[in-house]
Amino acid sequence: MGKQLDSITPKLEAFIAKQHIFFVGTAMKDGRVNVSPKGMDTFKVINANKAIWLNLTGSGNETATHIQESNRMTIMFCSFEGKPLILRLYGKAKGYHSRDPQFQEYIKYFSETAGARQIFELDIDLVQASCGFAVPFMDYVEERTQLRESSLKKGTEGLKAYWKEKNSISLDGHQTHI
DSSP states (O other), rough: OOEESSSHHHHHHHHHHHHHOOEEEEEEEHHHHHHHHESOOOEEEEETTTTEEEEEEESHHHHHHHHHHEEEEEEEEEEEEEOOOOEEEEEEEEEOTTTTTHHHGGGGGSSSOEEEEEEEEEEEEEEEEOOOOSSSSOOOOOOOHHHHHHHHHHHHHHHHHHHHHSSSSTTOBOOOOO
C-alpha cells in the first residue's frame, strides 16, 4: 500500500520539481476513466496541500469534462531515474479558463506557453508514496516542440476554433466548457 501522508513534504516537493512527466487520472460516475500523460513545465506545488497544473491544447478535453460532474483527481509521478518512487496526489480539482480571475492569478507561475487551455487547481487530501521497484530506468532526452509549434501556427482564433471542434464533447458524449 505504500506510505500515506496528509500533505506533500519538502522532500517530495523536490522530487516533483525534478520530474519531466506526470499523469492525470479523472472519471465521471459512469463512462471511461481517463489517464493523461503531461509534460513540459506545467506542474507547480503551491503549498503542502495545493498544486496547480497548466493544461495545454490536446486532441481531447476529458479532464475538464470529468471534473464538471466529479471533481476527483489523481496525479501520479514515477521516478524513471535514481531512487525508485511512485508518488500519487489525491484530491478535489477545480478548472479555470482565461476568463476566470483564478486563471489570471495562477498563470504567473508558468512560462508563457502557446496553447494554454485551462489551469487545474488540486486541493490535496492524500499523498501516497510507494516503491516503484518495477518502473524501468529511462533517460530524458528533451521536450518535444510540436505542441508549441502547432499552437503558435494556429494562433488565438485558430486555437479557439480547434477547441470548439475537437475539445467540446468528451469521449462519452458529454459537453465540455471550453
